[in-house]
Amino acid sequence: MEKNKLIKLIVAVVLCQLAGIIGSIFTVSAINGWYSTIEKPLFNPPNWIFAPVWTTLFLLMGISLYLIWEKGIQKKEIKTAVSVFGLQLALNVLWSVLFFGLKNPFFAFIEIILLWVTILATTILFYRISKKAGLLLIPYLLWVTFAAFLNYSIWMLN
Numbered sequence: 750m751e752k753n754k755l756i757k758l759i760v761a762v763v764l765c766q767l768a769g770i771i772g773s774i775f776t777v778s779a780i781n782g783w784y785s786t787i788e789k790p791l792f793n794p795p796n797w798i799f800a801p802v803w804t805t806l807f808l809l810m811g812i813s814l815y816l817i818w819e820k821g822i823q824k825k826e827i828k829t830a831v832s833v834f835g836l837q838l839a840l841n842v843l844w845s846v847l848f849f850g851l852k853n854p855f856f857a858f859i860e861i862i863l864l865w866v867t868i869l870a871t872t873i874l875f876y877r878i879s880k881k882a883g884l885l886l887i888p889y890l891l892w893v894t895f896a897a898f899l900n901y902s903i904w905m906l907n
Contacts, residue, residue: 758815775845775849778849816882816885833867837867843860858900862897872890
């Protein structure tokens, strides 16, 4: 891999991992506090599963972003796709702020619906530019679908 491509890949992956790190700032402090005291559904995964799942998903997002970036950021359809990607990444961080930081499953649920829609839009836009890039986002869409159902269930139980 040539140096310029490697740098782009690293930047794309690090950008996505940074979003995860920022979100985890709000998450980690609540796990043993507020989150441990609320009612959760029987299908709630163990806490240890979330870090490796999210780390993997952010890695896939970064690779996907890189594949799109490589197609030429100056093109209108790529600028649009990357903008929607940026929006979903910001919404991803915001969900952690609402759910864990503000301890508000209701607002987090409303927000995760918006997040899901932007992930779907990103997946479609990326797929049109690069099938691989779009397909790499499918696990993320599936996980956020599950997370939305989990969020809804926690809201209903509490």
